[in-house]
Amino acid sequence: MKVLSRVALGALVAAGFATSASAATLDDIKKKGHVQCGVSQGLPGFSNTDDSGKWTGIDVDLCRAVAAAVFGDATKVKFTPLSAKERFTALQSGEVDILSRNTTWTMGRDTALGLNFAGVNYYDGQGFMVPKKLNVKSALELGGASVCTNTGTTTELNVADYFRSNNMKYEVVAFEKADEVVAAYDAGRCDVYTTDRSGLAAQRLKLSKADDHVVLPEIISKEPLGPVVRQGDDQWFNIVKWTHFAMVNAEEMGVSKANHAEMMKSANPGIKRLLGTEGDFGSKLGLGNDWASSVISQVGNYGEVYEANVGPNTPLKLARGSNALWTKGGLQYAPPVR
Amino acid sequence: MQGLIDRITSLPEWYFELGRIDVTFAILMLAGVIATIMSWKGRPGMLVGAAYVVVAVVLAYFMSFQAAVGLGMIASIAALLVPNIHPEHGTISWFNDPRARGLIAQIILFLLVTFGIYAMVTNTIVNLERQNIASGFGFLNQTAGFGINQTLIPYTEESTYGQTFIVGLLNTILVAIVGIFLATILGFIVGVARLSKNWVINKIAYWYIEVMRNVPLLLHIFVWYFAVLRAVPDKRDKWSLFDTFHLNIYGIWAPEPLPGPMFWMTVVAFLAAIVIAFILAKLAKARQMRTGETFPSFWVGLAIIIILPLAAFFATGSPLDFEHPKFVAEGPIFKRGFEFQSGLQVIPEFIALLLALSIYTAAYIAEIVRAGILAVSHGQTEAANALGLRSGPTLRLVVIPQALRVIIPPLTNQYLNLTKNSSLAVAIAYPDLVAVFAGTTLNQTGQAVEIIVITMLVYLGLSLVTSAIMNWYNSRIALVER
Structure with a gap:
């Protein structure tokens, strides 16, 4: 009787209450067919809907880039607008897979909320x-x-x-x-x-x-803004982190959305590793070998995304400043693909 | 107690896969046995139950949960097997006793509910820990570090999150109480106007009700805040009334009363006057009951309440100063305007929220008042007239007391709504509980579960207190059946 009750209750608990927050996010995303991305409720240049209702901005493009890396298709992403107050709870509870919402990386947030910051896509103050x-x-x-x-x-x-x-x-x-x-x-x-x-x-x-x-x-x-993921899923953390790095590396190597096709034939070993024509770095992330190639061909490198959304030629008119590449006196620096 | 909680929450992962079921069983069995003993054996059973709880907790803490489970199982089976001695029918099998069967059904339901709550709480704790999310109530002692623009208690950026909670709570209570007061007055006026035979007054009240209650409250708040805000002078200008009260976009500025050391005498005199007026009214009523002679106790009482404190005030040498707000009209343009912390500033967020809440709720209260008055049969008025009562006393002594019986219960609902609706304050930056505590504090600490639970309990508490007061009043005015 006791054993039976235990089994029954155990099943009830497992089915009814247990959550699987640490399960593989990548598998879940592949199953549902899109990346769920938490963005702001409207901040021009970062995440904002344009006149036709399409999301635009540097934070939005990061999510598109992640979708391109995972699915090879930058359109397989859905956006959830979140207030500053809701954002962390939405990520913790699994409502979104990635929070890309001009969120400042602080020690408290990184350590006490069960979250990890996967990089800095805009150095602000x-x-x-x-x-x-x-x-x-x-x-x-x-x-x-x-x-x-x-x-x-x-x-x-x-x-x-x-x-x-x-x-x-x-x-x-x-x-x-x-x-x-x-x-x-x-x-x-x-x-x-x-x-x-x-x-x-x-x-x-x-x-x-x-x-x-x-x-x-x-x-x-100091306001380093960047994408955030849940703690406890290193694979997904790596995918988001390296998607950003791939975009920065691409700018540094001169690979852009515009010259992507040409660069696929490049003999430069660095570019070949980035675009997946040499090595198998994609599989280590659990993705296809063309992961970074899709990011760049569909979304662009970091510089292109910056110029298109917040750069001097946009209404925001923000100079690169701290967000220039490290080779040009800025802070944007990515470890090598090697 | 903390030790026990720590023991439960700090157990290793595997424990929660299997062990917590044992804990659950222990608690369920405990509850079952207590309920059984208490219901069957009366007061001595309660003592037995309490002793059992102590033993089980001690066992669970010092030995193991399994021991407590064992005890629970044995005790509950024993309790069920004890033959039930019925006062009239002698010994019957518990299985055939409808009382016992009903009891068992209740126990099972109780156990299921307990288990549900228990499983939810432990799961939350375990999941928070598994996801590395901070939990517990230690954050209430940490420094908050942010400013709040309306605080009824001393508060600085160095205060704690616990103090932000108090600040937010008091701000909520302030707007709720003043709002209830205004909404009631306005609602009664409009409700009576709605019954007026004067066509213009009647129609004005009608349209007031129809327009106000059919526009969402949030829009009311935005209209008052943004439309009205733009209409008043900006920071460097003002509208003044008697050169004492000022209005601009930063709110209403008034002289701040600074009571002197002897001011307490005036307060005491005021309280004493209220007590005297109350006793006087009682005596006058008693005399009227005895002899039929009337006494204008309302006016006399009012006079006492006004004159006595005034006399005390002047006798002690007018111990009240006023600090007028400082208005800078010259100098660099940025520095012009009222200086902060000079005089009394009522922030525009408070004014907008208060107006929106009172005006919106007053429309509902007006309908309640109208319904209450119409519910008193016209025969009552006719009977009062037949007895020779004039229209004033008829309304005051016959109609309103009966109308109140109908008005009070739905009025309580409106008071509760107003209090809960005040949480929309966050939209216009009024620092109420939801904005300060369930907003900023939640975001800075990330402890959503604890903060939301506290906030919910606060609103529940406020509502229960309001209900209790109104229910007490309702029972006082209820029809006394003889």
């Missing part, structure tokens, strides 16, 4: 935006200001640290969604809008008169 008419030249003049920002971000903590360490009074007005922050700042509820500088460049476009506002020169924090 927090800045301040103020209306030009206020004649403010430096963030150090902001004592007594009312500051609009988003809840549930590192921004709230950085601004508190900055004003405290400079002995300045301030009032923080924190909204859940970025659109409300923009609306309140636009209405004059705050003198200052603070978030990552890339975010300021993007949100400025939503203001009624974008040119009346100026981003102050101070950068008050």
